[in-house]
Amino acid sequence: MAAITHPLHSLTLTFKTPNPRFTPLPKLTISATSTSNRHISGRKLTAAVIGGGPAGSSAAEALASGGIETYLFERSPSGAKPCGGAIPLCMLEEFSIPPDLIDRKVTHMKIISPSNLTVDFGKTLKPNEYISMLRREVLDSYLRSRAESKGVTLVKALVTNLDVPFQPNQPYIVNYTVNNRMKYLPVDVVVGADGANSRVAKAIGAGDYACAIAFQERIKLPDDKMEYYENLAEMYVGNDVSPDFYAWVFPKCDHVAVGTGTVSSKQYIKQYQQGVRSRVHPKIAGGKVIKVEAHPIPEHPRPVRVRGRVALVGDAAGYVTKCSGEGIYFAAKSGRMCGEAIVKASEGGHRMIDESDLKREYLKEWDSRYKMTFRFLDLLQHVFYGSNAAREALVELCGDEYVQRMTFESYLYKKLAKGNSWEDFKMVSNTIGSLIRCKLVGKQMEAFDPNVLAKVVG
Numbered sequence: 001m002a003a004i005t006h007p008l009h010s011l012t013l014t015f016k017t018p019n020p021r022f023t024p025l026p027k028l029t030i031s032a033t034s035t036s037n038r039h040i041s042g043r044k045l046t047a048a049v050i051g052g053g054p055a056g057s058s059a060a061e062a063l064a065s066g067g068i069e070t071y072l073f074e075r076s077p078s079g080a081k082p083c084g085g086a087i088p089l090c091m092l093e094e095f096s097i098p099p100d101l102i103d104r105k106v107t108h109m110k111i112i113s114p115s116n117l118t119v120d121f122g123k124t125l126k127p128n129e130y131i132s133m134l135r136r137e138v139l140d141s142y143l144r145s146r147a148e149s150k151g152v153t154l155v156k157a158l159v160t161n162l163d164v165p166f167q168p169n170q171p172y173i174v175n176y177t178v179n180n181r182m183k184y185l186p187v188d189v190v191v192g193a194d195g196a197n198s199r200v201a202k203a204i205g206a207g208d209y210a211c212a213i214a215f216q217e218r219i220k221l222p223d224d225k226m227e228y229y230e231n232l233a234e235m236y237v238g239n240d241v242s243p244d245f246y247a248w249v250f251p252k253c254d255h256v257a258v259g260t261g262t263v264s265s266k267q268y269i270k271q272y273q274q275g276v277r278s279r280v281h282p283k284i285a286g287g288k289v290i291k292v293e294a295h296p297i298p299e300h301p302r303p304v305r306v307r308g309r310v311a312l313v314g315d316a317a318g319y320v321t322k323c324s325g326e327g328i329y330f331a332a333k334s335g336r337m338c339g340e341a342i343v344k345a346s347e348g349g350h351r352m353i354d355e356s357d358l359k360r361e362y363l364k365e366w367d368s369r370y371k372m373t374f375r376f377l378d379l380l381q382h383v384f385y386g387s388n389a390a391r392e393a394l395v396e397l398c399g400d401e402y403v404q405r406m407t408f409e410s411y412l413y414k415k416l417a418k419g420n421s422w423e424d425f426k427m428v429s430n431t432i433g434s435l436i437r438c439k440l441v442g443k444q445m446e447a448f449d450p451n452v453l454a455k456v457v458g
Contacts, residue, residue, distance in 0.1 A: 037351045037353060038351065038352050040349070040352060043069075044067060044068060044349035045068050045188050045346045045349040045350070045352065045353070046070075046071075046171075046187045047069070047187055047342065048073065048172070048187040048189075048191070049070065049071070049073065049152075049193055050191070050193060051074065051192070051193035051316065052074025052077065052140065053081065053140055053193060053314060053315075054139065054143055054314065054332040055314025055316070055331035056072060056194075056313075056314070056335060057140065057144045058143065058331075058332040058333075058336040059191045059335035059336065060072040060191075060339065061143070061146060061152065062338075062339025063152075063339040063342060064147065064150040065150050066344075066349070067343065067348040067349040067350075068189075068342060068343060070151070070153065071152070071153045071155055071174075071185060072148075072152050073157055074144065074156060075156070075159070077141065077154075081136045081140075083214070083295075084133075084250045085103075085133050085134050085139075085250060085252065085257065085328075086106070086133055087139075087329060088411055088414060089129060089131070090329075090413045091332065092132060095336075097132075097139070098142070101134050101138055101139060101142055102133065102134050103135060103138075103253040104133040104251040104253070105131070105132060106130055106132075106133055106233045107125055107231045109131070109234070110233075110234045110235070111235045111237070111394075111398050112234065112235070113237060113238070113392050113394075113395035114237065114238035114239065114392060117392065117396070119398045121235075121398050121404055122404070122408070124404045125408060129408070129412060133233070134252075135252055135253070143332075155178075155185075156178070157176040157178045157183070159176045159199060159200075160177060160182075162175070162190060162200055162203035163175065163203075164203055164310075165308075168354070171186035171187055171188060172186070172309065174186075174187060174190070188309060189309045189342055189353065191310075191313060191335070191338055191342075192310060192313070193312075193314050193316055194316055195296070195314070195316055196296040196298045196315045197296060198312065198315075198316035200310060201304075203310075204307040205304065205307070206302045206303065206307065207302050207303035207304050208302075208303075209300055209301070209318050210263055210298075210299040211296040211298055211299060212244075213262065213263075213266045213269050213294060213296055214293075214294065214295050214296075214325075215259055215261065215269045215294045216258065216259030216293045216294070217257075217289050217291070218252070218256075218290050218293070219257075219284055219288065220254060220255040220287060220290050221255065221256060221286070222287070225284060226251075226255075226256070228283060229249065229256050229283075233248070234248065234249040236276060236280070237385070237395065238388055238391060240272070240275035241275045241279065242260050242262045242272050243262055243264055243265050244263055244264050244265075244381070244385050244386075245261045245263070245385065246261075247260035247261075247279075249283075256287075258276055258277065259293075260272045260275075263299050297325070298315050298319075299322070300322075300374075301317060301374065302316075302318045305363060306355060306362065307355065308354075308355050309354065309355065311338050311342075311358050311363075313335045313338050314332075315327060319331060319374075321373065321374055321377045322374070322377045323377040323385070324377060324411075326411075329414065330370070337362060337366055338358075338362045341357075341361035341362035342358070342362075344361050345357035345358070345361050
């Protein structure tokens with residue numbers, strides 16, 4: 001163990017020495033495009049990252065690797081967020097995720113409609129392609145330990161509030177409790193990675209957003225039942241499991257995660273969970289519930305994601321996609337991009353930054369890459385999750401192999417898949433055909449009205 005004293009005050013914190021399992025990255029040194037901010041004399045820029053999930057750990061690692069003095073606050077390191085735990089293939093390489101963290105490699109997926117029409121969604125996966133399934137407590141712990149190995153100071157404490165300075169050159173004050181004792185830490189920059197109910201977002205007046213609730217049970221199955229889910233994931237849609245989302249059965253190391261989510265009817269979440277269990281009952285009969293979890297999930301980005309020298313990332317910023325509900329990759333990606341942006345704007349921690357730096361280097365770059373993705377998936381959810389008839393059309397459409405290939409290539413590699421003009425035309429035609437067969441053209445096709453599309457792409 002080693003002790004460190006923050007240069008701005010006399011508080012002494014204890015932190016672990018670097019973990020020998022990890023090889024430190026070279027210091028990130030990037031010159032800012034332009035800055036008129038003052039040079040910091042006698043110390044480095046200091047940053048507090050609030051929240052130790054994928055977003056916070058990735059931000060902290062990037063900051064420390066780039067020369068920023070970094071403190072990572074996590075209230076419950078042993079906790080586990082209720083989460084399907086699926087991550088795309090590209091994340092394994094991009095974030096150097098060790099193979100031994102993966103519980104299951106899903107190569108088969110089934111989507112089940114309200115009428116129990118079942119489509120095998122995964123026929124186009126190549127032999128080396130799969131969806132990684134892991135437990136959040138395993139991934140989160142690894143990413144925090146790796147951040148520590150880069151020089152991050154992990155503070156196991158509950159952050160109670162953030163004091164925002166009145167003058168540009170004053171520090172932010174992070175107030176937190178350790179063993180029922182109130183403490184504080186002054187810092188130059190704050191990264192809010194503290195989830196949907198972010199206290200950092202509240203402190204800077206970032207605005208509200210609609211939240212869904214995710215409810216999940218971890219169920220340990222008999223060996224013969226678990227064998228069925230060895231490399232299989234299932235998704236169920238229907239008013240009985242969720243009025244505006246989907247339910248899931250995802251395999252883990254020695255159990256399955258069975259859950260659902262909703263934004264419009266949160267008070268009935270347990271009723272929807274019972275609906276999932278009823279649909280999947282024959283496959284999980286004899287299983288034992290080993291853990292029950294619930295957590296809020298943001299439905300759209302916050303109105304404000306940067307204010308002053310504070311930036312929001314991950315769920316705190318609202319980076320969870322509609323339709324698919326994906327959040328792990330975008331959490332880690334936003335954290336890393338934000339950390340690297342601060343390093344760049346501060347010239348490796350030697351200069352103070354301001355709001356314009358964060359907007360230029362982080363927010364503008366993020367929106368240019370992902371804004372359209374979030375808006376498009378919002379549109380798809382609006383079209384296909386509004387009624388059981390629309391869900392039937394969605395499942396029918398998912399049976400098309402071209403749709404599957406385009407979907408998986410975009411998901412696994414987080415880049416727009418190269419399509420075929422003729423196949424694209426047929427896909428649109430098939431979509432319209434599915435909606436017609438489900439008697440949805442009048443209502444649902446309004447989403448493809450030029451005025452609606454203009455709002456999405458504008």
